[in-house]
Structures are given as structure tokens and as C-alpha cells.
Amino acid sequence: MYCTLFNTIVLFAIIHQLIASEWNYGSEGPDVWSDINPLCAGHSQSPISITTACTAYKKFSPFAFSKAYSEAQNFKIINTGHTISGTYTGSDSSIFTLTGGDLTGSYVFSSFHLHWGENYKSGSEHQINGEKYAGEVHFIHIDPTTGQTAVLGMFIQSKIQAITVESRKRKRDPSTTTTAIPTSTEWDKYLLAAETLQEVNESVVVSLNLASLFTGDLNTFWRYTGSLTTPPCTEGIIWTIFKQPIAVNDNQLVLLRNNLYTKDYRGPQPLYSRLVYRSFPIEASSSIADYMCCWKKN
Ligand SMILES: *[C@@H]1O[C@H](CO)[C@@H](O)[C@H](O)[C@H]1NC(C)=O
Numbered sequence: 001m002y003c004t005l006f007n008t009i010v011l012f013a014i015i016h017q018l019i020a021s022e023w024n025y026g027s028e029g030p031d032v033w034s035d036i037n038p039l040c041a042g043h044s045q046s047p048i049s050i051t052t053a054c055t056a057y058k059k060f061s062p063f064a065f066s067k068a069y070s071e072a073q074n075f076k077i078i079n080t081g082h083t084i085s086g087t088y089t090g091s092d093s094s095i096f097t098l099t100g101g102d103l104t105g106s107y108v109f110s111s112f113h114l115h116w117g118e119n120y121k122s123g124s125e126h127q128i129n130g131e132k133y134a135g136e137v138h139f140i141h142i143d144p145t146t147g148q149t150a151v152l153g154m155f156i157q158s159k160i161q162a163i164t165v166e167s168r169k170r171k172r173d174p175s176t177t178t179t180a181i182p183t184s185t186e187w188d189k190y191l192l193a194a195e196t197l198q199e200v201n202e203s204v205v206v207s208l209n210l211a212s213l214f215t216g217d218l219n220t221f222w223r224y225t226g227s228l229t230t231p232p233c234t235e236g237i238i239w240t241i242f243k244q245p246i247a248v249n250d251n252q253l254v255l256l257r258n259n260l261y262t263k264d265y266r267g268p269q270p271l272y273s274r275l276v277y278r279s280f281p282i283e284a285s286s287s288i289a290d291y292m293c294c295w296k297k298n
Helices: 002-020 028-036 159-172 185-198 250-259 288-294
Strands: 070-081 083-088 097-099 108-115 135-140 151-156 203-209 222-225 235-242 246-248
Touching: 028 185, 070 185, 108 151, 151 250, 185 203, 185 246, 185 288, 203 246, 246 250
Parallel strands: 151 235, 151 246
Antiparallel strands: 070 083, 070 203, 083 108, 097 108, 108 135, 135 151, 222 235
């Protein structure tokens, strides 16, 4: 009998281990990812909360995108079980090449995906001075010769936040706000497709103009070295986080929350000894309080 009980316990432990390997944003969420993926407890993890006053100014070369980015191309939009991701359906993804932004070499577009949260004030992975946005989109690029990964990240701002929070802030200090760019029809296309993909592995092909998904100010960004924000949390990823958010209608995010998952974002990880660069000389949103917390003189 004891033997049977012991076997049952072992069996449950094994089953738990199997289930645990299926990481998620709930019971097997970010807090316990490192139990199975030790890299997730590393000292160069993403996302981070960027303390703007502690960033160092550096002049970056402008980003350059190949022609395919500004053409309509077919993308497979799929529910991966963790996010809604988009990959090019054509045979040669090297038609999408990204250079500049002080990246060494030439990067090829790999995929993009979205993170969102349970309400209009949460969902972004990166934070700016502790503030979250309603979501964040990541465009993953890989240098085929070195295997180096570079991610372009953009904040998604709910129009509710844009109206209420931002207008209140603007009254207090007109210099602190960054106006979100309005949703493009490409974003509507992506979100309308994403909302319908309720089952894992369900997919749909959508014609998208990638460049129209990021028509914001591409010269104003932060740069640091971090990790994948999902297991296995591989480090050595070059991150570019653009300052200007993309505005979307909150009802589109509500559909994602209700139809797919409530949330799929990881919270900020410790910065440790990393330095975050900014591509713009004036940091309007710096405050005295921010300066006090800088341990490193920029
Ligand atoms: C989804 O597709 C992947 C890859 O083909 C497969 O390994 C996985 O079992 C599928 N998941 C579900 C829930 O269908």
C-alpha cells in the first residue's frame, strides 16, 4: 500500500514536471520560469524598467529597412499558445533586411508578436520610469551569419490611456508626454485577425505592410543588451525600445483579453550592472528624483 502511495506521489511529481514545462502567464508564470529554465534567473534579463534619467546619450546611425518592409506581403498570423505571432509565408525571408541603428552587420526579419495585459494600464513588458503601456510589439530580427538576435520593441497605448492619463499628465507638465501615433489600417488588420484565433495553433494568412506597423519616430529609442522575455530567456539579445507608442482602440485589446488570454507579459527584471543608452540628447522626462537613484554617472 505504501508502495502504491509512493508510486502515486512520484507519478504526480512527474506529471507536475511535465505540466510545468508548459510555461505560461498563470500558475506556471514568470515567477517560477527559472525552476525549469535557469537562464531566466540570469543577470542580463529582459524586460527592464528604464529609468530615463539614468540612461546615457549616444548617437546612433539611422535604421534602414529593405524595400520588402514597405510592400504588402503575406504573413501567417498564429496563436502559439503564448502570444499571437506573425511570420512571413514566402520562401525567402532575407528580402527583409534591417541595417543601421549601430547594429553590426545585416539582420533578417524572423517574426513579430504582441504582449498585452488585463487592463488598459498593463501589458507592456518594458516600463518607462515604472509606467506601463497596454501592450508591446516585438519585431525579432536575426543576423544569419552570427546568429545574433536584435529585437525592435514598440509600446502599444490604449486610446483610453492616451486620453485620460496623458491629458492629466500634460496639464501638470507639458514636456513629459509623447504623443502616440494613430493606429494604422495595418494594425487593425492584424488585430482583427488575431482576435479570431481562439485555439492554439489556429492561424490565418494576412497581407501586411510591415513598415506600416511601425511608422512612428524610429530615431528616438533606448538601447540595451538583455534576453528573450519568454523561456528559455536566452541572453545576449540587442534590444531597441522606441519611445513613441502606437495607439490602438481599447475594444480591440478587450477582445484579445477575452477571446485569447487575459495577459501575456513578463514584468521588469533587475538591471544589475547594465547601462541603457538613449538615441536622443535631451531627456525631457527626467526629474530630480530620478537622478538620485542613478548609481552610475553617465
Ligand atoms: C501546435 O503545433 C506544434 C508544432 O507543430 C505542436 O508541437 C503542438 O503539439 C501543437 N499544439 C496544439 C495544442 O495543437
